[in-house]
Amino acid sequence: MEIDEAREVRTTCPYCGVGCGVLAKVAAGGQVSVRGDPDHPANFGRLCSKGSALAETIGLDGRLLHPEIHGRRTGWNEALDHVASTFSRTIAEHGPDAVAFYVSGQLLTEDYYLANKLMKGFVGSANIDTNSRLCMASSVAGHRRAFGSDTVPGTYADLERADLVVLVGSNLAWCHPVLYQRIAAAREKRPEMRVVLVDPRRTMTSDIADMHLAIAPDGDVALFTGLLAWLGQHNALDRAYITAHTTGFEQALFSASALDLASVATATGLGEDELARFFSLFAATAKTVTVYSQGVNQSSSGTDKVNAIINCHLATGRIGKPGTGPFSVTGQPNAMGGREVGGMANMLAAHMEIENPEHRDRVQRFWNAPDIAQKPGLKAVEMFQGVADGRIKALWVMATNPVDSMPDADAVEAAIKACPFVVVSDVLASTDTARHAHVRLPAAAWGEKNGTVTNSERRISRQRSFLAAPGEARPDWWIIAEVARRMGFGEAFGHQTSAEVFAEHAALSGFENDGERDFDIGAYSGLDAEGYEGLAPFQWPAPSPRGGTTERHPTRFFANGHFYTPDRKARFIAIRATTESRTSSDFPLILNTGRIRDHWHTMTRTGKSPRLSQHIAEPFVEIHPVDAQHHGIGDADIVRISSPRGDVLVRALITSRQRQGSVFAPMHWTDQFAAKGRLDALTAPLIDPVSGQPALKHVAARIEKFAAKAFGFAVMRRRPEAIAADYWAVARCKGGWRVELAFADDGADWTAFAASLFEAPSAEMLAYHDRDAGQHRIAAFDGQHLTGALFVAPGPVAVSRGWAAEQLEEVHASQRERFRIVAGRAGAERPDAGATVCSCFNVGANQIAAAVAAGCTTVEAIGGALKAGTNCGSCRSEIRALIQASRVQAAE
Ligand SMILES: Nc1nc2c(c(=O)[nH]1)N[C@H]1C(S)=C(S)[C@@H](COP(=O)(O)OP(=O)(O)OC[C@H]3O[C@@H](n4cnc5c(=O)[nH]c(N)nc54)[C@H](O)[C@@H]3O)O[C@H]1N2
Ligand SMILES: Nc1nc2c(c(=O)[nH]1)N[C@H]1C(S)=C(S)[C@@H](COP(=O)(O)OP(=O)(O)OC[C@H]3O[C@@H](n4cnc5c(=O)[nH]c(N)nc54)[C@H](O)[C@@H]3O)O[C@H]1N2
Ligand code: SF4
Ligand SMILES: [Mo]
Numbered sequence: 027m028e029i030d031e032a033r034e035v036r037t038t039c040p041y042c043g044v045g046c047g048v049l050a051k052v053a054a055g056g057q058v059s060v061r062g063d064p065d066h067p068a069n070f071g072r073l074c075s076k077g078s079a080l081a082e083t084i085g086l087d088g089r090l091l092h093p094e095i096h097g098r099r100t101g102w103n104e105a106l107d108h109v110a111s112t113f114s115r116t117i118a119e120h121g122p123d124a125v126a127f128y129v130s131g132q133l134l135t136e137d138y139y140l141a142n143k144l145m146k147g148f149v150g151s152a153n154i155d156t157n158s159r160l161c162m163a164s165s166v167a168g169h170r171r172a173f174g175s176d177t178v179p180g181t182y183a184d185l186e187r188a189d190l191v192v193l194v195g196s197n198l199a200w201c202h203p204v205l206y207q208r209i210a211a212a213r214e215k216r217p218e219m220r221v222v223l224v225d226p227r228r229t230m231t232s233d234i235a236d237m238h239l240a241i242a243p244d245g246d247v248a249l250f251t252g253l254l255a256w257l258g259q260h261n262a263l264d265r266a267y268i269t270a271h272t273t274g275f276e277q278a279l280f281s282a283s284a285l286d287l288a289s290v291a292t293a294t295g296l297g298e299d300e301l302a303r304f305f306s307l308f309a310a311t312a313k314t315v316t317v318y319s320q321g322v323n324q325s326s327s328g329t330d331k332v333n334a335i336i337n338c339h340l341a342t343g344r345i346g347k348p349g350t351g352p353f354s355v356t357g358q359p360n361a362m363g364g365r366e367v368g369g370m371a372n373m374l375a376a377h378m379e380i381e382n383p384e385h386r387d388r389v390q391r392f393w394n395a396p397d398i399a400q401k402p403g404l405k406a407v408e409m410f411q412g413v414a415d416g417r418i419k420a421l422w423v424m425a426t427n428p429v430d431s432m433p434d435a436d437a438v439e440a441a442i443k444a445c446p447f448v449v450v451s452d453v454l455a456s457t458d459t460a461r462h463a464h465v466r467l468p469a470a471a472w473g474e475k476n477g478t479v480t481n482s483e484r485r486i487s488r489q490r491s492f493l494a495a496p497g498e499a500r501p502d503w504w505i506i507a508e509v510a511r512r513m514g515f516g517e518a519f520g521h522q523t524s525a526e527v528f529a530e531h532a533a534l535s536g537f538e539n540d541g542e543r544d545f546d547i548g549a550y551s552g553l554d555a556e557g558y559e560g561l562a563p564f565q566w567p568a569p570s571p572r573g574g575t576t577e578r579h580p581t582r583f584f585a586n587g588h589f590y591t592p593d594r595k596a597r598f599i600a601i602r603a604t605t606e607s608r609t610s611s612d613f614p615l616i617l618n619t620g621r622i623r624d625h626w627h628t629m630t631r632t633g634k635s636p637r638l639s640q641h642i643a644e645p646f647v648e649i650h651p652v653d654a655q656h657h658g659i660g661d662a663d664i665v666r667i668s669s670p671r672g673d674v675l676v677r678a679l680i681t682s683r684q685r686q687g688s689v690f691a692p693m694h695w696t697d698q699f700a701a702k703g704r705l706d707a708l709t710a711p712l713i714d715p716v717s718g719q720p721a722l723k724h725v726a727a728r729i730e731k732f733a734a735k736a737f738g739f740a741v742m743r744r745r746p747e748a749i750a751a752d753y754w755a756v757a758r759c760k761g762g763w764r765v766e767l768a769f770a771d772d773g774a775d776w777t778a779f780a781a782s783l784f785e786a787p788s789a790e791m792l793a794y795h796d797r798d799a800g801q802h803r804i805a806a807f808d809g810q811h812l813t814g815a816l817f818v819a820p821g822p823v824a825v826s827r828g829w830a831a832e833q834l835e836e837v838h839a840s841q842r843e844r845f846r847i848v849a850g851r852a853g854a855e856r857p858d859a860g861a862t863v864c865s866c867f868n869v870g871a872n873q874i875a876a877a878v879a880a881g882c883t884t885v886e887a888i889g890g891a892l893k894a895g896t897n898c899g900s901c902r903s904e905i906r907a908l909i910q911a912s913r914v915q916a917a918e
Contacts, residue, residue, distance in 0.1 A: 035492035038479055039077045040472035041626050043356030044068055044204045045481025046077055050492045068481055074203030075624050075865045075900040082635035090455040090468040091497025109465055110512030112447050116420040122151035126409055126418045129156045130425035131358030134477030136527035137502035139367040148515045150397025155371040157426040159406035162361050164323040165354035167717035168332025171599055174591030175544040176365055179583040180353035181483045186212040187349035190311040194224040195321015199231040200623040202355055203900045210234050225321055227690055228683040233903035240685055242295030243616050243724045247327050248603035250334035252290030253305055255282040257341055262309035267343030271587040271595055278337055278598035293603055313349035324723045329716035333599035340596050346584030355482045362480035366545050371403035376535040377545035392537050405718035407711045414441035422449040427628040429458040430696045433720040435706035436672050454630050458696050469502050470495040477524045487563040503527055525558035536570050544590055613726035616688040619705055624865055625694040636758045640862035644755035644766045645676040645695035645703040650686040657729055662822035664732040664753050664768045669725055672707030675732055675753045700755040738767030739823040741830045742814035746783050761834025776818055780804040784814030794848040803848040810837050815847050826858035864894035864901045878912040
């Protein structure tokens with residue numbers, strides 16, 4: 027492919043659902059650089075830490091470059107024939123429901139559309155489900171119950187216009203950073219704007235919150251049904267709206283009124299005072315947007331939480347108007363696109379319903395399909411249970427890593443291992459899932475492929491390639507179409523470009539759609555290659571300009587009070603709050619799980635970036651100080667978290683930001699990055715009964731100190747192949763890799779261990795041992811360059827991580843300089859920068875504390891002194907927290 031080197035290519039970020047526009051450029055030497063697209067309406071030029079570091083993640087290390095069958099390199103022809111014939115044979119022998127696709131909100135719309143078309147229209151089964159089941163399913167189900175359609179009515183501008191933004195179960199500062207920055211900027215302009223955060227933890231998002239409600243896990247249904255009852259009691263309802271545009275209000279209110287303020291307080295763990303303050307603020311603020319994310323969706327009561335929130339908006343008529351509305355923010359870059367193509371097992375394409383015979387007939391005629399799926403397929407958790415019990419005999423996984431991200435992940439891994447035929451399409455050769463595949467198919471990665479994605483505000487943007495696909499990697503849509511052709515469906519899968527797939531998808535959305543289906547981008551059904559190339563970001567609906575258009579779709583969803591139910595009225599859902607305790611004397615704590623600022627899911631891409639790997643370099647668990655003391659756990663100890671399903675080893679982080687009785691651990695670490703860090707080995711396949719979404723945020727668990735006799739920290743130029751330690755976690759750093767270590771025994775021959783770790787048998791080894799104190803320092807040199815350095819101590823190792831990593835890149839000319847690495851307290855002559863806060867300029871917590879002590883008391887002043895927080899801004903709330911902490915310390 028010809029790449030115009032001087033040109034900046036306009037594309038979008040492949041991470042979160044904010045969907046920021048990115049300008050990518052390839053310099054003459056092949057160097058890639060990215061910046062925020064100033065013209066993209068999602069971000070207007072801003073990028074967060076992950077977006078800013080995109081160029082560091084596109085290296086070819088670890089990429090899968092050729093198709094493989096049973097680990098053996100093969101050509102595309104052979105691989106595709108093998109996949110097609112095995113699927114066809116399995117269907118012939120065992121029926122269409124014996125095969126399944128498990129796909130992802132990280133596929134582009136074109137990929138997703140063809141995968142869904144192949145399974146639902148041509149295989150004739152609906153056994154296609156997606157990681158969106160773990161992510162957005164409760165929101166989808168809640169929208170459909172209330173609106174009759176999966177419509178997200180809000181836009182980002184509504185967040186800026188609102189007078190009250192309620193963030194429920196959303197760590198926006200870390201997970202949707204640019205949206206968070208937009209709210210923060212709006213609040214600076216209009217100081218009267220209020221933000222309320224509802225999260226059991228005091229996350230960094232609390233930085234912009236006027237009120238933080240540290241709700242008990244799963245207290246949300248009680249909170250919002252309590253709010254509905256309160257609105258009723260305080261004459262804060264919009265009766266005219268309720269009568270004109272809704273049904274079911276009286277039952278919903280009756281159900282809610284079972285809860286008085288005292289019982290809401292008990293169920294939510296919140297004080298009556300703070301509840302009353304929140305309720306009256308909500309009642310008094312007409313322009314309210316309620317944003318919700320995984321603290322709502324990933325729950326056994328997820329769909330009820332969604333409807334409890336929507337009920338409050340319907341009851342006050344706060345929907346369909348600027349600056350108002352319930353707003354489910356999507357996680358993945360194309361979670362919305364996946365919903366549009368019907369990528370979930372219980373949906374049909376273009377927001378049509380699989381249970382609706384008219385819809386089935388319409389889609390079948392449009393596709394000219396032989397067999398249209400007649401009933402919903404297996405949802406993710408059931409799908410892997412189907413794999414485990416042999417109902418599913420051939421499985422194709424695309425762009426997701428279920429061995430790490432599905433609940434009860436060890437059981438999922440065992441099921442995949444036992445499945446007769448597993449195909450994995452991925453960009454990497456070795457992921458925890460790909461290692462069990464019979465066939466591995468190399469997918470083209472971000473920057474190499476073309477297509478579209480839809481962000482949280484229904485805005486469809488292009489992703490454009492600016493790099494040639496390496497080796498034999500191919501776009502996912504091409505791989506799917508090739509398999510479909512070889513299964514005998516050539517006529518329906520003759521697309522030559524992603525543009526043709528998009529035009530067909532657009533045409534289906536407008537097909538026989540006179541306004542009764544919300545999703546309509548019929549205006550783009552005639553899009554040609556040139557139009558697709560130049561396609562500017564647009565929001566749906568975008569119906570084709572044939573008769574009656576203006577009437578068929580409003581410019582703002584629900585502005586006219588019309589919904590997509592048969593009677594055009596929105597439905598209140600009567601909800602009763604139930605309390606359920608999952609803990610027991612064996613598993614007395616609630617494990618909550620989620621994300622950190624600088625890593626993306628299973629780290630297959632962010633784990634490549636030294637910059638992103640420094641913010642938090644190992645798996646951890648946040649524990650309240652009282653719980654830590656109760657369990658005899660000290661800061662930086664290694665902790666075993668166990669549930670009835672499995673266990674992990676992680677670092678202890680003791681913090682009062684955590685609720686007592688709960689612990690929080692991030693989902694990101696896999697077998698590729700840690701000894702025993704796969705968090706989903708602990709989570710249960712417990713699902714929401716309506717949406718089928720697993721309750722990933724509320725698992726009974728136990729913690730105990732891992733009795734480590736020795737701790738270690740090492741840096742090395744090459745990534746070690748195998749690490750003989752009970753606990754280890756590797757992370758990229760600028761000159762190579764860094765490893766945290768812990769051992770149950772301290773009897774090791776540390777010099778031999780270091781040699782095996784550095785894989786440098788001929789290196790010059792320098793060592794310092796103080797056996798009585800249990801201190802060992804070993805460094806290996808290749809001439810003047812450090813190959814690796816290992817520091818061992820009986821407690822958590824106190825060496826400066828930043829200093830040690832820098833030594834990999836420095837020249838150590840004299841023997842004396844080389845000895846410095848192992849002599850004294852390593853790096854003691856230079857102050858330890860502390861844990862990285864600002865990834866862009868590599869500024870640590872200790873540097874910020876020193877600057878505060880020297881008189882910098884605002885985020886701006888810190889920026890002036892250290893540059894920290896002045897590029898992407900993702901760390902500004904952490905800097906503010908550090909300033910506050912330093913001031914409190916100074917005052918004590
Ligand atoms: N940095 C980064 N950003 C990401 C991602 C990433 O991997 N890394 N992934 C993307 C994806 S796919 C998604 S889905 C989004 C997720 O974005 P978020 O949903 O914002 O992130 P999480 O950390 O999963 O969970 C949010 C919060 O829910 C809280 N919570 C837990 N239980 C409850 C509860 O019962 N009630 C309430 N009210 N809150 C609760 C948790 O304490 C947590 O702070 O992030 C997207 N953005
Ligand atoms: N405990 C716990 N578990 C969770 C969650 C939680 O909060 N807590 N959150 C859940 C949620 S919301 C989500 S969205 C999931 C995410 O979980 P996953 O989807 O499993 O995580 P990713 O690491 O994003 O996996 C994407 C995979 O696709 C590959 N890939 C990247 N680009 C492409 C491409 O263009 N084509 C192909 N074919 N492959 C590609 C990557 O290398 C990677 O292997 O995790 C869920 N699991
Ligand atoms: S907020 Fe960050 S991760 Fe999300 S799309 Fe924008 S740059 Fe990418
Ligand atoms: Mo997600």
